[in-house]
Amino acid sequence: MATGIPPKDKAVRQKKPLRIVYDGKLETADVLSQAYSPFSLAKTVNGDDDNRLYFGDNLRALLYMLDNGHKGAVRLIYIDPPFATASNFVNRNQEHAYSDCLGGAEYVEFLRERLIVMRELLAEDGSIYLHLDGHMAFVMKVIMDEVFGEKNCRAFITRKKCSAKNFAKNAYGHISDYIMFYSKTANYVWNRPFAPWAYDGMVEQYPYIDEKTGRRYKKTPIHAPGVRNGETGKEWRGKRPPKGKHWQHAPDKLDEFDARGEIYWSPTGNPRRIVFCEPDKGTPFQDIWLGFRDSANQAQKTTGYPTEKNFDMLKMIVGASSNPKDIVLDCFAGSGTTLGAAFELNRRWIGVDDSLESMRAILKRFTIGLDVYGDYVTENRHARGSLDLSAKCGFSFMSEKENIPLIDGLFPIRKAG
Ligand SMILES: C[S@@+](CC[C@H](N)C(=O)[O-])C[C@H]1O[C@@H](n2cnc3c(N)ncnc32)[C@H](O)[C@@H]1O
CATH class of the missing domain: 3.40.50.150 (Vaccinia Virus protein VP39)
Incomplete structure (x- = not known):
């Protein structure tokens, strides 16, 4: 699923109101x-x-x-x-x-x-x-x-x-x-x-199990479409966001996630966010x-x-x-x-x-x-x-x-x- 990037130029985004x-x-x-x-x-x-x-x-x-x-x-x-x-x-x-x-x-x-x-x-x-x-x-x-x-x-x-x-x-x-x-x-x-979880849905959406706690989790990207020149466009841990993207959070926030064990590092060194399932809450x-x-x-x-x-x-x-x-x-x-x-x-x-x-x-x-x-x-x-x-x-x-x-x-x- 591709996500579009809003154009920076506000004038392009402005539309004439539609009236009936x-x-x-x-x-x-x-x-x-x-x-x-x-x-x-x-x-x-x-x-x-x-x-x-x-x-x-x-x-x-x-x-x-x-x-x-x-x-x-x-x-x-x-x-x-x-x-x-x-x-x-x-x-x-x-x-x-x-x-x-x-x-x-x-x-x-x-x-x-x-x-x-x-x-x-x-x-x-x-x-x-x-x-x-x-x-x-x-x-x-x-x-x-x-x-x-x-x-x-x-x-x-x-x-x-x-x-x-x-x-x-x-x-x-x-x-x-x-x-x-x-x-x-x-x-x-x-x-x-939130709707109560159906077990199949939970397994499908949170396919991984944390070895220490037994909690289910999923891995999600930490970048989003669009280039940014501020904090979220900067290098983090020696890496720049992929081409045409920016980090979803500023580097110091990403450091906090990592310190809490909420960043998964792939064998090739790519970071992803770990999101734990909250079974009592259900699915939004x-x-x-x-x-x-x-x-x-x-x-x-x-x-x-x-x-x-x-x-x-x-x-x-x-x-x-x-x-x-x-x-x-x-x-x-x-x-x-x-x-x-x-x-x-x-x-x-x-x-x-x-x-x-x-x-x-x-x-x-x-x-x-x-x-x-x-x-x-x-x-x-x-x-x-x-x-x-x-x-x-x-x-x-x-x-x-x-x-x-x-x-x-x-x-x-x-x-x-
Ligand atoms: C589809 S029903 C609503 C059903 C409702 N949601 C329910 O769960 O029972 C539409 C209602 O709008 C009322 N209604 C239609 N025109 C109205 C008006 N001008 N003023 C007040 N009530 C009106 C009708 O009498 C009807 O009860």
Whole structure:
């Protein structure tokens, strides 16, 4: 695998920004100055208001938050908006949950306006994850670059979303979707996530065993592409870096590694760095995620909301890009997977959705608990599932609507006062 060398001349590296042009594209200032109707407290669920659930359109909710104390206050945003599939989605009981019928420029502008407000809500060291599939991921990558800056794109992740299918069309089966990870600035919260080692993988990556300690290790180059004239371009132990390369560290740092026994000298006298495996830590996650398929097996517990995402994946994202007590926002909350993950990891959360079925699913997640996925639909939607988070998580339920429908009698939501 060859690694390219960035040209020294900054002018060569500078690019003209790429912009998508379409009818109806608002100026950023006009997006932020749009009018919205106020939200107010409809009910406090389980007596806590550290966490907030907004029922209504998310553009209006985001603008409301911006004017009501949340500017720069959110550490992490994960969103999984409709993917422009031109479909309606129903829950496990065949009740309408939401429509996904926007497309083209209308879709792009719908999401762009919300992203512009989300950027304002993010803390300077905050991050955003945008989950999409092949319908819109590539055009929205250009919009994300416009809104957050191309240099702040930290990863473009491919996720395996389901098992291989017997695909009837003359094409490859669709088993992937994409998650774009951007930070607001160069300094962002990052707790590197690790996957547990599979023994074969460990042996493959760390093929050597240290005779004294029995620890596994690998040997890696101590040089990198590009010529440097500073310390890292100097001679070390009578050797210059190979042609067109520089040392990865200054000579005094390399001396430190050698003193600690972390430099391997080949029989021909070439140095390489010894990197020990840390079996307890696991292997750092890369940008292809194979282990987070969405629920499709009998034993998994879900709310039954359509397009409910993998809970462990959300736990990893929340753990990687936020710290305890931070605010995590999901303004396309659906069944509240992000909110549940945030709660389990001791973060505060804000959820928004404009679907009544979503409100039901989220209330169910936090009060009754989840049901096993199963093949057969239980007649009683409120049959007690196994209690994952039930009754532990409290939140304020905010609404812009005056007449809020009762949620199945179980949760009579009425505006306070
Ligand atoms: C793909 S689902 C999210 C699923 C969620 N990630 C989960 O794990 O359950 C998209 C959600 O966005 C919501 N939504 C779409 N447009 C919205 C809008 N303008 N305001 C608020 N919510 C919206 C839909 O009601 C739907 O629940």
